[in-house]
Structure formats: structure tokens, C-alpha cells
Amino acid sequence: MKKFLCALMVIIFPVSAFGGSLWDDRANWFGDARPGRVGDIITVLVNERTDAKDEATMDISKSSTNSVNEGVNGASILSFVRGLMSFSTTNSSVGDGSVERKHHATATLACIVTEVLPNGNLVIEGTRDVRTSEEILQFQLIGVIRPQDVNSDNQINSSLIANAEIAVKGRGTISRTQKPGIITQILQTVF
Secondary structure, eight states: OHHHHHHHHHHHHHHHHHTOOSSOTTOOSSSOOOOOSTTOEEEEEEEEEEEEEEEEEEEEEEEEEEOOOOOSSSOOTTGGGHHHHOEEEEEEEEEEEEEEEEEEEEEEEEEEEEEEOTTSOEEEEEEEEEEETTEEEEEEEEEEEOGGGSOTTSEEEGGGOEEEEEEEEEEEHHHHHHSOOHHHHHHHHHO
16 A cells, blocks of 8 residues: 555645646547647648739821921021931830749658647748759748648648748759859849
8 A cells, every 4th residue: 555655645746746637638538639839840732823814905106207408598508408418217016925924842751849829720841851862842832821730640631731932942953953044144134
């Protein structure tokens, strides 16, 4: 009996000394654990597709006619050149432009809860670097989610993220060859 009481005291004393309880009120015995605290990790399934098409049409025309007058009294020193000095110009410009862009990004990204908003929504942020050959692709994601949108596997689709900022950046050989040279960059800045 003494051993039982000693064992019970060993269990009860640390709990009562720190004012804590053995019972965890946050534990949900019947449902799945949902993220809700800073530091929780959520898996984001990124599946973004954008199709954008810009079209523009331009039609500009301008004409002007210029001639030399004979002067005030009708006689001029250069009256014989008058026929030669009369000229007219017409400028016309027509242009069409079209740009079509298609992007598709698919990734699985683990994000960390960085802030819990007063309404219970969570601010998440995550990055992933993928190295292929001599190229590094960096996925970055920042956004706001609702905890109830996270499924039972602790995953959320990127289409359910509010204020989502998703960026895919590349560094390496391919990115360097696609970047315009310094002279081209200067000319694009000037013109």
C-alpha cells in the first residue's frame, strides 16, 4: 500500500506543483487535428494554370500640306522657286499586336503557419528549392487560409488560399541564357 501511495504522490506532485493538468483540452478524440497555431505545418497542393491573351490594334494617320507664299505684294525674289517649294506629306501607320501567355505550375509544398488572425484564419508561408542539373527552381507561397478548408490529410488546394502570392523563380544556366544581355537591357530602358 505504501508503494502505491508513493507512486501516486510521484504522479500527482509534479502536476500540482506546476499547476497543470494531465488532461489536454485541445485534444480532439473524435475528429482530425486541424492547424491552428503558429508553427503548425500544412501541405499545399499547388496546381495553378493561367491563360492570358492580349491583343491590340493601332491605326494612326497624319497628313500635312506646306507651300511657299508669294509675299505681301504678290512679287517675291524667289517667286520662280515657288512651284519647287510646295510639298505635302502623308504618314500612315497600321499595326496589330498579340501576346499569348500560358503558365502551368504543379507542386506539393509544406508551409508553416506564421500568424493566427483574430478571426481564426491562418497566414501561411513556405518555400521549396528544387535542383535539376545546373538549374535551381524556387517555389514561394504566401497566403491566408481557413482551418476548416484543410482536409483530413492536412492538405489544402492552392485555389482555396486567399491573397495567394505564388512565385516560381529560376537560377542557373537556362535562366541566364533566357535573360537579355546588358546592351539589350539598356536599349529597352532607353527606348
